[in-house]
Amino acid sequence: MTLSSSGYRSYYSLQASSPKTTLSPQRNLLSSPPMASMLQPQIILLKEGTDTAQGKGQLISNINACTAVADAVRTTLGPRGMDKLVHDEKGNTTISNDGATIMNLLDIVHPGAKILADIARSQDSEVGDGTTTVVLLAAEFLKEAKPFVEDGVHPHNLIRSYRTASTMALKKIEELAVSIEGKSLEEKKQLLSKCAATTLSSKLIGGEKEFFASMVVDAVIAIGNDDRLNLIGIKKVPGGTMRDSFLVKGVAFKKTFSYAGFEQQPKKFLSPKILLLNIELELKSEKENAEIRLSDPLQYQSIVDAEWNIIYDKLDKCVKSGAKIVLSRLAIGDLATQYFADRDVFCAGRVAEEDLKRVAAATGAAVQTTVNNIIDEVLGSCEVFEERQVGNERFNIFSGCPSGQTATIVLRGGADQFIEEAERSLHDAIMIVRRALKNSTVVPGGGAIDMEISKYLRQHARTIAGKSQLFINAYAKALEVIPRQLCDNAGFDATDVLNKLRQKHASGEGPNYGVDINTGGIADSFANFVWEPAVVKINAINAATEAACLILSVDETVKNPKSESAQGEAAASAMAGRGGPAMRGRGGRGMRRR
Ligand code: ADP
Ligand code: MG
Numbered sequence: 001m002t003l004s005s006s007g008y009r010s011y012y013s014l015q016a017s018s019p020k021t022t023l024s025p026q027r028n029l030l031s032s033p034p035m036a037s038m039l040q041p042q043i044i045l046l047k048e049g050t051d052t053a054q055g056k057g058q059l060i061s062n063i064n065a066c067t068a069v070a071d072a073v074r075t076t077l078g079p080r081g082m083d084k085l086v087h088d089e090k091g092n093t094t095i096s097n098d099g100a101t102i103m104n105l106l107d108i109v110h111p112g113a114k115i116l117a118d119i120a121r122s123q124d125s126e127v128g129d130g131t132t133t134v135v136l137l138a139a140e141f142l143k144e145a146k147p148f149v150e151d152g153v154h155p156h157n158l159i160r161s162y163r164t165a166s167t168m169a170l171k172k173i174e175e176l177a178v179s180i181e182g183k184s185l186e187e188k189k190q191l192l193s194k195c196a197a198t199t200l201s202s203k204l205i206g207g208e209k210e211f212f213a214s215m216v217v218d219a220v221i222a223i224g225n226d227d228r229l230n231l232i233g234i235k236k237v238p239g240g241t242m243r244d245s246f247l248v249k250g251v252a253f254k255k256t257f258s259y260a261g262f263e264q265q266p267k268k269f270l271s272p273k274i275l276l277l278n279i280e281l282e283l284k285s286e287k288e289n290a291e292i293r294l295s296d297p298l299q300y301q302s303i304v305d306a307e308w309n310i311i312y313d314k315l316d317k318c319v320k321s322g323a324k325i326v327l328s329r330l331a332i333g334d335l336a337t338q339y340f341a342d343r344d345v346f347c348a349g350r351v352a353e354e355d356l357k358r359v360a361a362a363t364g365a366a367v368q369t370t371v372n373n374i375i376d377e378v379l380g381s382c383e384v385f386e387e388r389q390v391g392n393e394r395f396n397i398f399s400g401c402p403s404g405q406t407a408t409i410v411l412r413g414g415a416d417q418f419i420e421e422a423e424r425s426l427h428d429a430i431m432i433v434r435r436a437l438k439n440s441t442v443v444p445g446g447g448a449i450d451m452e453i454s455k456y457l458r459q460h461a462r463t464i465a466g467k468s469q470l471f472i473n474a475y476a477k478a479l480e481v482i483p484r485q486l487c488d489n490a491g492f493d494a495t496d497v498l499n500k501l502r503q504k505h506a507s508g509e510g511p512n513y514g515v516d517i518n519t520g521g522i523a524d525s526f527a528n529f530v531w532e533p534a535v536v537k538i539n540a541i542n543a544a545t546e547a548a549c550l551i552l553s554v555d556e557t558v559k560n561p562k563s564e565s566a567q568g569e570a571a572a573s574a575m576a577g578r579g580g581p582a583m584r585g586r587g588g589r590g591m592r593r594r
Contacts, residue, residue: 054556059149062112062551063142069113070139072106073099077132077482079201079517080490083421095417097203098424099131100124112551119543128431129199130536133482137544140481142551144474153467155552161471162552166545168460169453169479170538176452176511177441177534178526185221188437193217194529195436196429198445201530203425204418208242215247216426219407220433222249232430233358233408236419239391240412250382250401251362252408253355255394256348261338265346267387272346274380274398275323276360276367281349282333283311314371315339321374325385327351327359329367346385348396358408362401436533444525445532446514447483447501454479455505483515492520 075082076097086105087093096102103117116135123134145158180191196213200206223231235252284307294300315336318326325346326332332349340347351359360367365380383400390410409426413419436442443449457476461469483501487494497515500522504510514530516523525531 056149056152056555058557059155059552059555060146062554062557063146063149065110065113066116066139066142066551069103069106069108069110069116070135073102073132073135074485075489076102077136077202078486078489078515079206080486081132081202082489083204093417095204095421096424097421098124098428099133099135101424103131103135111557112554115547115550119547123539123543127435127533127536127539129428130532130540133536134540134544134547136481136485137478137540138547138551140478141475141544141548144478145471145548145552148471148474149552155555157467158471159549159552161468162475162545162549164468165457165472165475166541168457169541172453172456173443173449173534173537173541174441176449177443179441180436181440189214189217189221191442191531192220192433192436194531195442195533196433198530198532199429199432200425203421203428205242205422205425211243212245212426213429215245215409216429217433218247218249219409220430220437222407223405231358231361231406233355233406234423234426235395235408235410236423237391237393237395237410237412238414238416238419242413242422244391244412246410248397248399248408248410249406250397250399250408251355251358251406252395252397252410253352255387255396256350258348259332259334259337261334261341262347264341265337266344267346269324269346269385271381271383272324272385273322274325274327274359274363274365274382274385275318275321275374275378276356276365276380277318277326277328277371278330278367278369279314279328279371280330280333281311281314281318281326281328281336281347282331283307283335311335312339317371317374319343319345321371321379322376323374323379327356329353329356346387358406359398362398362403362406364401364403432533432536435535439533439535441534442531443534443537444512444514445530446517446523446525446528447480447486448512448514448525448530449532449537450479450482451501451505451514452511455502486515486517487520490515490517490520497522 073084076084076099081097083095083097084102085093085095086102088105088107094101094105096105100120100123103120106117108114108117116138119138120131120135123129123131141162145155145162148158149155180188183191193210193213193216196216197209200209200212205212219232233251233253235254292303294303319340323345326340327347328349329351330349332347337347356367359365360380363380363382366378368374368378381402382398385396385398387394387396389395391412395410411419411422411426413422454476457472457479461472461476464472480498484494484498487497492515497520501513501515504513504522510522510524512524512526513522514525516528
């Protein structure tokens with residue numbers, strides 16, 4: 001996908017290796033005839049033919065670039081949003097509805113517009129949802145600011161008003177947010193699954209949102225207060241339908257590679273002891289690694305025996321520990337597999353590190369690096385262990401784990417791209433539920449909260465004298481982009497719906513009214529359970545305002561030309577991408593400051 005905007009070419013270049021400011025009298029002597037320029041030496045700053053757009057022009061072009069980027073993700077917002085299919089030069093295709101994922105894949109080159117990709121990413125890691133929202137808001141703030149900039153308003157006036165508006169908006173959200181604290185676990189679960197369902201409703205798996213929402217809530221509640229997100233595993237098994245997906249309150253992972261003898265091992269245990277190792281259980285033949293000189297052929301047998309004794313001793317210790325399940329990070333060879341099979345012990349080698357860690361967390365086992373002195377405390381346990389067929393794969397499943405702090409969602413579905421997107425969607429939902437559980441306040445979605453803040457800011461603007469009234473109004477108008485886009489994406493008449501919403505909110509009787517995605521009218525989002533954690537909106541407004549202010553404060557971008565060393569190029573693009581504000585037009589143009 002390519003994005004084009006008039007902003008691309010509006011930067012001028014600066015020679016990387018040339019002195020920063022060159023007063024070059026010699027050259028003047030050679031090239032310029034008249035006395036006048038000898039008296040006034042010419043200052044050479046930039047390479048010939050550089051584009052010198054800066055100031056207002058530069059700012060407008062940055063705004064245009066941001067709008068172009070937002071246009072790329074605009075249609076993905078909301079339950080009726082469309083998905084994007086992005087494929088890169090390697091031929092990988094990704095279908096996604098997630099703002100952060102798309103922004104990442106777009107590979108934006110415009111340094112100003114890159115800021116939008118950055119805020120989408122930060123929203124993703126901070127709250128996990130609302131990534132499209134944050135990009136749209138930032139672009140809309142800028143779009144509303146554009147006419148003012150064109151009319152010659154100084155960006156700093158805009159920035160100041162935007163910051164005030166954002167502070168007021170955040171305060172208002174906190175006021176309006178409804179707490180779910182103090183409810184019983186059952187009630188809480190219900191509330192949380194509403195939040196998860198709202199997140200999922202805009203995704204590919206939206207059709208099964210209730211099914212997945214309760215699964216996600218169960219998973220998050222299972223891991224309790226633990227902050228480690230990787231305690232929730234998501235395993236993807238192509239095939240079957242979405243509904244075949246299931247939650248294991250414990251750990252599940254794909255059966256690892258196994259040797260002969262494995263088939264004779266039992267595949268189901270009730271309350272087994274579990275031993276986790278980080279050592280190889282293989283017969284080590286030293287003839288490749290060491291040179292042994294023997295004078296008597298009979299001694300050879302003793303060397304071989306020693307090798308076998310070492311491994312048998314290890315295996316014996318494992319079995320004696322009482323463990324019925326032996327997992328190792330490293331290989332478990334054929335000899336060991338057969339040995340365990342003969343003693344009704346299950347084993348699996350080369351278990352992925354994160355799976356092993358999760359088994360440890362779930363069963364209470366500690367990973368051992370030696371088999372000497374295995375005490376009971378380092379063994380884990382669970383209620384049921386079994387190896388089960390899931391689709392085409394065999395899975396090792398540990399359920400009913402004592403610490404209960406892990407959960408694994410096994411995802412099923414058709415195409416690979418589908419499962420990948422399902423995984424991303426579940427990640428969003430998991431993050432949202434965790435956030436809601438922690439902050440435990442929710443706000444009505446569907447554009448309701450945005451309309452309410454917008455109204456509040458408009459009311460406030462009326463009480464202010466001076467230009468900032470206009471700017472705060474512009475900010476308030478920009479917030480309406482969320483409900484408007486929700487309507488546009490669903491094919492509703494946005495003007496009509498927005499008028500109804502404005503009227504409802506202005507009259508003060510429907511602060512929770514938002515877009516009704518099913519009928520094309522307006523409805524009480526709270527009553528319809530379209531809920532979002534307040535933190536999503538708070539973070540989105542905060543980040544979008546900051547990004548907009550950042551872009552408004554840049555009036556110049558410096559980029560070193562390609563012809564120079566690659567290092568200079570990288571440094572320049574880094575500077576142009578992030579350090580924009582550091583270059584804010586103080587003093588001479590094109591001077592490199594470090
Ligand atoms: P983001 O990446 O910003 O989370 P989404 O595509 O997930 O974008 O869309 C989120 C928006 O969709 C939110 O503003 C939310 O309020 C709205 N939304 C979600 N479900 C519904 C619904 N059932 N009815 C109306 N609006 C909804
Ligand atoms: Mg979302």
